[in-house]
Amino acid sequence: MLSIENLSKVYQNGTHAVGGLDLSVEPGAIVAIVGASGCGKSSLLRIIAGLELASSGVVKIDGIPLDGPHDRIGVVFQEPRLLPWLTVKQNVGFGLAHLPREERLYRAELALLLVGLSNKANAWPRELSGGQAQRVAIARALVSRPDVLLLDEPFSALDAFTRADLQRHLLEIWRGSESQPTMIVVTHDLDEAVALADRIIVMRPDPGRIIAELPVNLARPRH
Numbered sequence: 390m391l392s393i394e395n396l397s398k399v400y401q402n403g404t405h406a407v408g409g410l411d412l413s414v415e416p417g418a419i420v421a422i423v424g425a426s427g428c429g430k431s432s433l434l435r436i437i438a439g440l441e442l443a444s445s446g447v448v449k450i451d452g453i454p455l456d457g458p459h460d461r462i463g464v465v466f467q468e469p470r471l472l473p474w475l476t477v478k479q480n481v482g483f484g485l486a487h488l489p490r491e492e493r494l495y496r497a498e499l500a501l502l503l504v505g506l507s508n509k510a511n512a513w514p515r516e517l518s519g520g521q522a523q524r525v526a527i528a529r530a531l532v533s534r535p536d537v538l539l540l541d542e543p544f545s546a547l548d549a550f551t552r553a554d555l556q557r558h559l560l561e562i563w564r565g566s567e568s569q570p571t572m573i574v575v576t577h578d579l580d581e582a583v584a585l586a587d588r589i590i591v592m593r594p595d596p597g598r599i600i601a602e603l604p605v606n607l608a609r610p611r612h
């Protein structure tokens with residue numbers, strides 16, 4: 390269980406990006422967070438990821454507070470952010486530096502199999518399409534088998550066809566994972582939220598807070 394308790398973020402310039410936000414997400418749930426630009430979605434995600442400090446409040450997994458980046462949490466950004474001087478497989482295994490080389494490459498291969506890109510393991514990032522590069526970013530986020538996968542506008546930079554493709558693909562990847570991670574997807578695209586999520590949470594700015602949760606058709610087959 391991921392729980393966010395009374396989370397606030399005030400930036401140094403005084404912007405109150407998140408104000409006293411509470412959210413609990415059941416293991417394996419897929420939650421979409423929607424809301425106008427500037428309502429604090431990215432700030433919230435970066436704090437959960439440990440990339441940004443909260444001003445107050447706490448983020449816990451199974452009751453244990455997280456401080457700083459953590460391998461129980463994987464993150465996918467809008468751009469793939471692959472390292473151009475490493476192959477696809479090396480990029481995916483990059484975060485596993487604590488493991489022996491063999492184990493690292495084996496896990497990277499498994500993650501690439503999961504996203505359907507085994508045939509690109511030895512390719513360079515510049516040789517990939519935008520959609521393929523984003524699938525590599527998903528593999529990199531999943532390689533440490535995180536409990537929680539955070540995605541910040543993951544498909545917004547892609548054309549409409551690739552976007553629809555990857556939305557479908559993300560659910561296949563999620564189903565195919567050894568244990569389905571909790572997913573939190575920030576998006577400004579309501580159709581994307583409906584396509585992906587069990588729960589849709591709406592935020593409002595000044596300060597960033599949850600104002601509503603939209604009902605989603607829970608009968609939609611997922612397994």
Ligand code: ADP
Pocket residue numbers: 400401402404405406424425426427428429430431432433597
């Ligand atoms: P969203 O992802 O919903 O667009 P953000 O979390 O990016 O919202 O931003 C929330 C508010 O915080 C906005 O007013 C934004 O300008 C401000 N903000 C975001 N990052 C910073 C920062 N590093 N320093 C100051 N203000 C910031």
Ligand code: ADP
Pocket residue numbers: 431435440441466467468470541542
């Ligand atoms: P977005 O606009 O998609 O929210 P940003 O470029 O604003 O993304 O960056 C989001 C956060 O990720 C920032 O806190 C930034 O410091 C951090 N970040 C930027 N580049 C990287 C990277 N290569 N690896 C990890 N974190 C990064």
